[in-house]
Amino acid sequence: MSVYLLWKMPDMEQLRDLSPNSLWQWFETICSIPHPSGHEIALRDHIQQWAQAEGLETQVDTVGNLIIRKPATVGMEDRKGVILQAHLDMVPQCNADKQHVFEQDPITTIIDGEWVRADGTTLGADNGIGMASALAVMAAQDIPHGPLEVLLTINEEAGMTGAFGLQAGLLKGDILINTDSEEEGDVYMGCAGGVDVQVNRTIGRQALPAGYQSFELTLSGLKGGHSGCDIHLGRGNANKLLARFLFGHAEELELCVADIRGGSLRNAIPREAGATIAVSAANADALKAMVDRYRGILSSELAATEPTLKLELSPADAPAQVFTTADQRTLLAMMHATPNGVIRMSDVFPGVVETSTNMGVVKTTGEQVEILFLVRSTIDSGRNMVENMLRALAFTAGADMEASGAYPGWKPDATSPVMQIVRDVYQEKFGKLPSIQVIHAGLECGLFKEPYPSLDMVSIGPTIRFPHSPDEKVDIASVGRYWELLVAVLGAIPDRNA
Known part of the structure; x- marks a missing residue:
């Protein structure tokens, strides 16, 4: 035929x-x-x-x-x-x-x-x-x-x-x-089995302070991969790595975030993420130095798994508004604290991941930041545990959380x-x-x-x-x-x- x-x-x-x-x-x-x-x-x-x-x-x-x-x-x-x-x-x-x-x-x-x-x-x-x-x-x-x-x-x-x-x-x-x-x-x-989790955080906005310089901070060149089959390989999650930098340095730089985004599918480990940010002209050189230092840290930590990692800072048009200080602090803290990757290996099947979660997508739309996760587990109790961890973090951060599409193992x-x-x-x-x-x-x-x-x-x-x-x-x-x-x-x- x-x-x-x-x-x-x-x-x-x-x-x-x-x-x-x-x-x-x-x-x-x-x-x-x-x-x-x-x-x-x-x-x-x-x-x-x-x-x-x-x-x-x-x-x-x-x-x-x-x-x-x-x-x-x-x-x-x-x-x-x-x-x-x-x-x-x-x-x-x-x-x-x-x-x-x-x-x-x-x-x-x-x-x-x-x-x-x-x-x-x-x-x-x-x-x-x-x-x-x-x-x-x-x-x-x-x-x-x-x-x-x-x-x-x-x-x-x-x-x-x-x-x-x-x-x-x-x-x-x-x-x-x-x-x-x-x-x-x-x-x-x-x-x-698995379940999709969506976390939405409403973000207040304020005018960009006078005398601030704006930049695009982008993380790219990661391998990504399947959020189930590859989750144990130690690859970088672009969303998590970006949140780590922003949470770690936003307060000392008086840094403002106007937009944050990364990944495109909840079941793929995100390879790229970016943020539109701004700092005062007096802190611009310090920002560049910290980005350079963080690039070196990631290159060292992920040398074996992410040899083509790129972290780049480039000038950007000034946004009209940025996140309010309080909402920005809460959002970045939640993103940085959120579990990601392997949560537990199986005792029954050696070498098999029992439970994991993937922060697959981050998207800013107006006054909403949407974060999509895929939680996987070979046991329902493990899936429920991570789902409730995300629910607890969302509650603490004043965000809305919805779990949907649960499917059995x-x-x-x-x-x-x-x-x-x-x-x-x-x-x-x-x-x-x-x-x-x-x-x-x-x-x-x-x-x-x-x-x-x-x-x-x-x-x-x-x-x-x-x-x-x-x-x-x-x-x-x-x-x-x-x-x-x-x-x-x-x-x-x-x-x-x-």
Whole structure:
């Protein structure tokens, strides 16, 4: 079967020449169709049109998820039904010097030695490679399998809308293979849950004092990354690092803040942050000296993790108004005191983060400063603890706090039959046992358990580095091994009565 291209392909190195060809051909097509969170419909419709042209049954549910069904190959009709699951959307992040409109522009891919990456943007291998593998299976004529379904959900990265809205009774399969993991050789049987937290602080404003000079203070060049998978790597959070400087020096410099902002997604570690500030002409040289000193401190502290960190001070137009002194002090104290990063490591799963939080976005709009967090935990009590820590800080600072979109973790099941099948097939194919893991990221599996409590689930995928950042890349060889595993697992699924 062909991939049935409807979109003009951008100029890019030919991914389809990589192996397995069918998977990479699909990924090339996925990259050519813009699909950031909230804008997946064009990609979904393209896939549905292709499936219908190939005679496959399709269904779009009430929230916009796409389901595709394929009958079993001859002789395998009695096998347990398998659902291959991926999400349609990708995280839109690009470097500051990259002009890219994710709603309109295709992703330009680059084959860089053993990796595939994008040109200054996120690649969308999370979860485009998994999606491509599912569609390649549906397109193939030479892969033995039982009854198959593909479930492609919407808006996973920005709220798991598709998983939340999935209704009971639509899926017919017994086993779900989630393709959203990011380490080949690991088999995931559980994941963290999470909750979005929004803190709003009303800020009074006053006129900028006479004789003040204005500046832009910007922190950039950080690696960023996935707020679950990368939260334990010690990377800098631009919002927190900026707040640290401002809180530490605002009073001695009599510094005024007119605007503060940083990050763009609550589930990405922020790579850039900035503030419009002003000091008296008499303190301008002291400000420059303190910025230089702080740059040196950060360069020393984060030498291993953030070698391209930049802290820059540049002249700016004078703002008409700045934050009042009292409100500025309270806001900066709250931001500096707010927990961020790993809160606790798991006692049950060594090396796995149990609970974390990410100050993902800070935005000033008029007299409101909005701060967005994503709290993750493999246990509900840990998630609730951090949520209440943020609630307590907001209360102390006179801010409003709202938690929303809470989703459950996927409770590990060490007796899962499909997990054991994947483990055994992996050992047979590659001569070693895979690592059975719990991931500190929000897979949709936990949400699927509510409408489909009897689903037996597992998550596998290729090796993807630095998802949710422009450094995202996927290991080519690992994609081949992941594909071999997936195809072999489909052939090893037992009969329904086994």
